[in-house]
Amino acid sequence: MARILIVDDSRTTRKILRQILEESGHEVVGEATNGEEGVLQYKELRPDLTTMDITMPIVDGVEALQQIRELDPEAKVIMISAAGQKHKVLAAMKAGAAEFLTKPLDEEEITERINKLLGA
Numbered sequence: 001m002a003r004i005l006i007v008d009d010s011r012t013t014r015k016i017l018r019q020i021l022e023e024s025g026h027e028v029v030g031e032a033t034n035g036e037e038g039v040l041q042y043k044e045l046r047p048d049l050t051t052m053d054i055t056m057p058i059v060d061g062v063e064a065l066q067q068i069r070e071l072d073p074e075a076k077v078i079m080i081s082a083a084g085q086k087h088k089v090l091a092a093m094k095a096g097a098a099e100f101l102t103k104p105l106d107e108e109e110i111t112e113r114i115n116k117l118l119g120a
C-alpha cells in the first residue's frame, strides 16, 4: 500500500486514477490540478508515489517533475503522456521519471507498473 499524489488538470482522469489506485489498496493523499500545485502538495505530503500528467496549465508535468526531483532526488514520479509527446517524454526521462503511462489509461497496466515500482 502506497500514499499517492495525483497531479492532472483533467477531472475525469483524476477520478479514474483515484478509482483504480484505491481499488488496488493504495491511498490517494492528494490531488493537484497543475504542476505548481503539484510541487506544493508534494512538499507538504511527501507521497511514496506521484502520478504526473504532462500537459497542464501554469507549470507543466515535465517542469513539475524537475522541481520535485530537485527537492527529493529519490522521488518516484510516474508520467502520464498522450500520443505525440515524444519530446516531452524524452525530457521527462532525462529529469528522472520513474515510469510512463499513456492515455487512454489501462487499469491493468497502471496496477502492474505501480506494483513494480513499489517492489511488490
Ligand SMILES: [Mg+2]
Binding pocket: 008, 009, 010, 053, 054, 055, 056
Ligand atoms: Mg492534461
